[in-house]
Amino acid sequence: MNHVPSNSRGTLTFVSSKAEIGEDLRSLNPIGGKQRVRLMLTCLVDSFFGEVGIASVRVLEHAGCEVLFDKDQTCCGQPPFNSGDWTAARQAAGFTMRALLEHPEPVVAPSGSCSAMVREGYPMLYEGMHHPLVFELSEFLVHQLKISEWKVTVKTLPARRKIALHRACHGRAIGLKDEQAMLVSSLPWIEMMEFGQQEQCCGFGGAFCATHNSISAGIGMEKLHNIVDSGAEEIVSGDMGCLLHLNGLIKRHKIPLRTRHFAELLAEGIA
Amino acid sequence: MEDRELILSLLPKAGRKSRPPLAQPPLPRHSADELWAEFGIRLAELGGRIGTREDAEVILARPHILDHESAEILGLHSGGEPIWDAEVGVTTADLAIAETGSLILATGPHRTRLVSLCPVLHLVLVPKDRIVATMAEAFTRLSDRTTVMITGPSRTADIEGILVRGVHGPGDIVVVPL
Amino acid sequence: MPKGKKPSVEAFARGVTAETTKSVRAASKSKTESRIPTLEIAFHDVEGARTQAAQIKEFVLDNISSLLVQLEAKCKMNGIQVHWAKDAESARNLIARLCEEAAPVGSTIVKAKSMATEEIHLNEHLIEKGYEVVETDLGEYVIQIDHDTPSHLVTPIIHKNKRQVAESFSREGLGPYTESPEELAAQARRHLRDRFKEAKIGISGINFAIAQSGRLVLVENEGNNRLSTTAPDTHIAVMGLEKILPSEGDLPLFLRLLAGSATGQRMTVYVHMISGPRRKDENDGPSNVHLVILDNGRTKVLNGPYREILRCIRCGACLNVCPVYRQVSGHAYGHVYSGPLGAVLAPALEGVEQLPDVAKASTLCGSCEEVCPVKIPIPRMLLQLREEAVRKGVLKEPIPWSMFVFGATSGLRWRTGLKLLPMSKMAQHPMKNGWTEFRDLPEKQGRDFRKWWNGRS
Ligand code: SF4
Numbered sequence: 027m028n029h030v031p032s033n034s035r036g037t038l039t040f041v042s043s044k045a046e047i048g049e050d051l052r053s054l055n056p057i058g059g060k061q062r063v064r065l066m067l068t069c070l071v072d073s074f075f076g077e078v079g080i081a082s083v084r085v086l087e088h089a090g091c092e093v094l095f096d097k098d099q100t101c102c103g104q105p106p107f108n109s110g111d112w113t114a115a116r117q118a119a120g121f122t123m124r125a126l127l128e129h130p131e132p133v134v135a136p137s138g139s140c141s142a143m144v145r146e147g148y149p150m151l152y153e154g155m156h157h158p159l160v161f162e163l164s165e166f167l168v169h170q171l172k173i174s175e176w177k178v179t180v181k182t183l184p185a186r187r188k189i190a191l192h193r194a195c196h197g198r199a200i201g202l203k204d205e206q207a208m209l210v211s212s213l214p215w216i217e218m219m220e221f222g223q224q225e226q227c228c229g230f231g232g233a234f235c236a237t238h239n240s241i242s243a244g245i246g247m248e249k250l251h252n253i254v255d256s257g258a259e260e261i262v263s264g265d266m267g268c269l270l271h272l273n274g275l276i277k278r279h280k281i282p283l284r285t286r287h288f289a290e291l292l293a294e295g296i297a
Numbered sequence: 298m299e300d301r302e303l304i305l306s307l308l309p310k311a312g313r314k315s316r317p318p319l320a321q322p323p324l325p326r327h328s329a330d331e332l333w334a335e336f337g338i339r340l341a342e343l344g345g346r347i348g349t350r351e352d353a354e355v356i357l358a359r360p361h362i363l364d365h366e367s368a369e370i371l372g373l374h375s376g377g378e379p380i381w382d383a384e385v386g387v388t389t390a391d392l393a394i395a396e397t398g399s400l401i402l403a404t405g406p407h408r409t410r411l412v413s414l415c416p417v418l419h420l421v422l423v424p425k426d427r428i429v430a431t432m433a434e435a436f437t438r439l440s441d442r443t444t445v446m447i448t449g450p451s452r453t454a455d456i457e458g459i460l461v462r463g464v465h466g467p468g469d470i471v472v473v474p475l
Numbered sequence: 476m477p478k479g480k481k482p483s484v485e486a487f488a489r490g491v492t493a494e495t496t497k498s499v500r501a502a503s504k505s506k507t508e509s510r511i512p513t514l515e516i517a518f519h520d521v522e523g524a525r526t527q528a529a530q531i532k533e534f535v536l537d538n539i540s541s542l543l544v545q546l547e548a549k550c551k552m553n554g555i556q557v558h559w560a561k562d563a564e565s566a567r568n569l570i571a572r573l574c575e576e577a578a579p580v581g582s583t584i585v586k587a588k589s590m591a592t593e594e595i596h597l598n599e600h601l602i603e604k605g606y607e608v609v610e611t612d613l614g615e616y617v618i619q620i621d622h623d624t625p626s627h628l629v630t631p632i633i634h635k636n637k638r639q640v641a642e643s644f645s646r647e648g649l650g651p652y653t654e655s656p657e658e659l660a661a662q663a664r665r666h667l668r669d670r671f672k673e674a675k676i677g678i679s680g681i682n683f684a685i686a687q688s689g690r691l692v693l694v695e696n697e698g699n700n701r702l703s704t705t706a707p708d709t710h711i712a713v714m715g716l717e718k719i720l721p722s723e724g725d726l727p728l729f730l731r732l733l734a735g736s737a738t739g740q741r742m743t744v745y746v747h748m749i750s751g752p753r754r755k756d757e758n759d760g761p762s763n764v765h766l767v768i769l770d771n772g773r774t775k776v777l778n779g780p781y782r783e784i785l786r787c788i789r790c791g792a793c794l795n796v797c798p799v800y801r802q803v804s805g806h807a808y809g810h811v812y813s814g815p816l817g818a819v820l821a822p823a824l825e826g827v828e829q830l831p832d833v834a835k836a837s838t839l840c841g842s843c844e845e846v847c848p849v850k851i852p853i854p855r856m857l858l859q860l861r862e863e864a865v866r867k868g869v870l871k872e873p874i875p876w877s878m879f880v881f882g883a884t885s886g887l888r889w890r891t892g893l894k895l896l897p898m899s900k901m902a903q904h905p906m907k908n909g910w911t912e913f914r915d916l917p918e919k920q921g922r923d924f925r926k927w928w929n930g931r932s
Contacts, residue, residue: 067924069883073896074917079924095928098886106876108839110861114876121884150858195840199854223504227798231838233874236909238485238799238836243913244496245798245838274914300770301559304716305540307774312537317530319724320523339741381672397742409758410705414698432727432742439723439748441688443760446746451698454738455614455630456637456656458502464613464660465667466698466745 060092061171066126066135066144066160069101070266078266081293082136082163088179088296089171099125104143107151108232116151123148123158132170133160136289138197139265141165146199162197163289164205164264175212178295188217190258191288192249192272194265195227206264206288213295221256223248230271246275253283260284262291321433332395332428333474339398343449344462345470348420353387353473356420361385365407367422370475380409386416386467391444393428393472394435399448400472403440413447419467425474481809484836488803495634499626499804502633503795509739510792510846517731517741528732529850532786535719536777542686542719543768549689553751555764562771563595570597570678570711571604573765577709578675580605584707585670587693587700588612589680590628590789591713591769593811597678609670611699613663620647626805626813629737629791634804667699677703677761681714682788683729684766687722690750691766694733694743701747710749710761716768717777717785729788732848736790772824780863781823781856786849787816793843793853799836808833815843819856827863831870834860874906890925 063086071079083093103118122144126133135141141162149155167173191207211218229235229245236242250272253261261283263269269285276283327335337347348356353371362383368375370389377383388408392401400421402413413419429435435446451466462468511521518524535542547557558573560566574584584606586592598608598619610619614631618624621643625631632640637654645652650662679700683692691712693700704710720729726746734740753760776785794800794814805813810821810830818837822830834857843853864870882892897919910916 071924073893074919075921076919076924076927077921080922080927083928097890097925100883100886100889101879103880103883105874106880108858108861109872109874109876110835110858110863110865110870111872111876112862112865114880117880118883125886150855195838195842198841198845225842227838227840227842229798229838231840233906234835234838236906237873238488239909239912241485241488241799241802241836242838244488244802248500248802270917271914274910274917277915278913300561300565303561304559304768304770304774305544307770307778308540308543309537309777310540312534314534314537316534316721317527319728320527381668399742404753404757404760406756407758410701411759414701414705432730433724436723436727441750442754442757443750444748445701446742446748448742448744448746450744452696452744453613453660454696455612455617455632456635456640456659457498458505458630459637459656461656461660464664464697464699465611465702 061090062092062094062131063166064094064096064126064129064131064133066102066133066140067095067099068135068137068140068266070270071136074270075266075287078136078287078289081287081289082134084293084296085163085167085289086134088177089167089173091171094131096125102140102143104140104147105232107143107147112151119148119151127158127160132166133158134163134166135160136163136287137265137267138162138194138200138202139267142196142199162200162202162264164209165200165202167209168205174208176209176292176295178213179297180295181297183215184294186215186217187260188219188258189260189262189286189291190219190221190253190256192228192261192263192268193225194263194268196265210262210288210291213291216291219256219258221258222252228268228272230267232267235271242271243275246272247279250275250281250283254281258283260286262286262288264288327395327430329425329428332430333393333425335395336393336398336428336472339396340449340470340472343398345398345449345472348471348473350473350475352471353420353422356385356418356471357387359384359418361387362412362416363387364389364409364412370422380411380415383416385418385420386412386414387420387422388413390421390423391427391440392435392438393423393474394432395428395430397432397448399432399435399446401435401439401444401446403444404442405440410443410445413445414466417463417467418469418471419447421470421472423472423474481830483832484803484807487807487809491803491807494636495804496802498636499633500801502630503801506738506795507792507846510736510795513739513741514732514735517735524728524732525848525850528728528848529786531721531725531728532849535721536717536782536785539717539719539777542721543716546684546686546689546719549686550766551689553689555689555691555751555766558765558767560767560769560771566595566713566767566769566771567597567600570713570767571600573709573711574601574604574606574676577763581607582675583607583609583670583673584676584678585674585703586610586615587677587679587695587703588615588631589678589713590811591680591715592678593625595713595769595771597713609667609674611667611670611703612695612697613660613699616663616667617643624806624811627791627794628789628812628816634806671702671706674703674707676709676711677707678711678713679704681712681718682733683720683726684714684718685723685726686719688750690723690748692726693747693749694730694745695747696738696740696744698745701745704747704749705760708761709763709765711765711767712749713767713769716770716773733788733790736792736846736848776823779823780859781819783851784816784819784823784856786851787820788849789816790848792846792848796842796846798838798840798842803836808836815853815857819853819860822860827860827867828869831864834864835870893925
């Protein structure tokens with residue numbers, strides 16, 4: 027087992043457990059001032075889905091935060107971690123800790139998966155490490171900023187549409203429940219459709235989707251069939267991994283569905 | 298004894314932790330009649346039913362085998378058909394459990410385990426006071442003999458998950474509180 | 476399935492028919508759907524019940540040595556003969572000897588469904604010795620006549636539909652061809668009755684062994700388990716050494732968790748609690764009861780990083796909820812233990828060298844841990860198994876992560892890489908074929924975040 031690299035120990039803002047995360051925050055942020063947060067862009071948003079990053083910043087600012095972005099951030103190291111190459115994962119994790127975590131502000135990521143990697147995966151890579159202060163976006167909005175209903179400021183509402191919310195699985199690892207559903211369902215132009223096997227994974231699984239591609243595609247197609255059957259026109263999720271994979275299937279099979287991150291939906295309501 | 302010593306030597310050394318306590322939910326206070334009503338609902342959900350003494354008499358027209366105690370209750374002779382041929386097996390039960398519709402049957406002097414198992418219908422005569430609310434309560438009163446807890450008719454869902462009753466044990470169970 | 480020659484889970488999955496996937500998905504879903512409502516009726520606080528069960532099992536693993544000695548002593552007092560077997564071979568030889576002592580070669584042995592005996596491949600051995608071994612659980616019976624292997628812990632023929640069962644039964648001459656599950660079950664009942672009558676030996680597994688009282692607890696729905704352990708004169712029970720519960724007071728919690736998690740039932744139909752051979756004043760029951768305590772890799776697991784998997788009570792809930800299991804069924808895992816449980820237990824018992832790839836057959840979605848009645852952190856252990864396999868070099872990792880990490884450990888290199896990304900469509904990439912076989916390649920959508928960010932400040 028490796029220990030936390032000494033050069034990054036001491037200055038890291040670690041809390042001791044999942045349960046205490048909410049408690050620690052207040053002391054970190056002077057009441058009255060603007061809540062400062064650091065955006066963890068995530069490598070998929072960085073590479074393919076810039077709009078999700080833009081929406082995340084707008085959403086956080088709309089919620090009263092000041093957003094900081096560290097240009098040197100790269101990838102949290104989850105891909106090699108999940109593949110079993112923990113030597114490589116530690117290198118990426120060590121880099122991410124220095125780029126993102128050596129600051130007093132909490133880190134917010136538009137991804138349950140990347141948040142889970144940092145919060146639950148890093149302590150597996152480094153024995154004795156506490157769970158770092160990283161939040162998934164909806165978690166941060168609902169539990170830290172106590173927002174349960176999204177404040178819509180646009181004059182003309184977007185056209186009504188039906189969506190299916192796919193609850194991305196890695197949210198389980200950090201205890202996400204219905205935070206995204208709560209926020210999205212407060213948008214008056216959105217109708218959330220129920221669909222079959224709603225809780226089931228989409229089959230992405232990181233490198234799994236390439237190494238176990240027939241299984242992954244089979245699971246993904248089942249999800250897409252269920253969503254099409256529900257009458258939804260759009261799949262909304264909180265993790266771009268799921269959507270990257272589903273989108274690849276959608277395009278290949280010419281399925282009439284779009285994919286969106288929930289932050290993009292929230293951003294539609296901001297003037 | 299070779300394997301025994303080997304295995305014991307490989308096991309991690311005894312921990313000193315004391316065992317976690319079992320949370321005991323407070324026992325609800327109910328009358329026997331209330332408990333029998335609950336029992337009846339649970340049993341019916343499983344495909345069994347509560348019967349009367351008259352029902353029992355009708356059932357006994359079929360080829361049956363009676364165990365010692367149930368015969369005594371009915372004022373009849375024990376015995377009947379050979380165990381593998383009887384259509385109806387008649388026994389008593391040591392306890393009924395309201396919350397799950399279960400019956401506890403211990404082995405005992407002159408008791409025959411197969412009577413409650415081989416026939417297609419199991420007729421169970423239970424003195425009314427032998428009912429408890431919860432399984433936890435029932436398990437504090439277990440006999441030290443081999444015991445079976447029966448909850449509803451024998452069933453399987455092995456074929457396409459479709460429920461079928463009476464695959465090896467009785468597909469019908471009629472409980473008569475007396 | 477022979478060891479070593481096992482195809483990878485993905486390779487196997489490509490041969491799984493749509494019919495099989497359909498059967499497995501349908502059955503898995505219905506069991507999963509009834510699980511929660513049942514548990515919520517049984518427990519005011521399902522979460523609390525699971526925590527308590529996990530703690531009790533942890534206590535058992537912590538004190539396994541003294542509990543086993545206690546169990547042995549209590550069983551002996553009850554008249555149960557206790558034997559120990561260090562591995563599968565030792566167990567097979569021991570059980571064959573017990574059978575020879577109990578009944579002449581050629582006699583009928585009735586078997587109640589048991590994963591422990593599947594694990595040690597007992598049937599083949601006893602048949603080789605000349606015994607007639609008959610599986611009596613409906614599903615296991617179908618498996619036996621089809622020379623198949625079970626694909627689920629609880630519902631062994633989940634991969635078959637009624638037409639397939641009907642064909643097997645009519646082939647074996649059990650009765651006129653029928654696809655009605657009721658008729659099929661009746662045919663099995665008639666056929667197996669004669670086996671029970673003539674059997675001299677019954678062999679079963681156990682679900683729980685109670686250390687405090689020396690009682691063996693077996694749960695089942697059909698009644699074949701009770702018949703197998705009641706009608707023959709000798710009963711041999713085989714248990715993995717972790718199957719202990721401290722006391723009888725623990726049973727209501729575990730029995731309800733097991734029934735609810737496994738099949739969404741409030742309670743299993745028969746809970747058979749065996750306190751020894753038939754006593755003098757009793758009319759029936761076996762006169763000899765043997766308990767075989769099996770190690771077969773478990774002591775190794777207890778001392779290693781996958782120890783918590785030994786909390787497992789074999790409910791199968793993790794299989795039922797697993798998207799990969801639903802897609803590929805149990806056989807894909809190449810081991811008697813399949814699904815998320817098997818993906819940890821099988822390599823933990825046999826060594827990651829033997830089964831290096833099963834831990835990779837998971838999306839790490841976490842639904843297994845979410846349903847597990849004893850809260851086993853399965854995803855965490857899957858990750859640890861992957862790490863072990865890569866570290867030991869027994870699993871060839873197709874993706875060169877060191878290259879990826881070279882790019883991910885410098886802001887400059889990373890940003891340069893991002894600029895080159897649009898060109899990577901032309902490049903060969905180890906993940907590319909896996910991605911494009913069923914999907915189109917992703918394209919950059921909308922604005923670039925970094926450009927936007929730089930533009931606003
Ligand atoms: S690992 Fe947990 S969920 Fe899976 S079979 Fe075992 S007890 Fe059940």
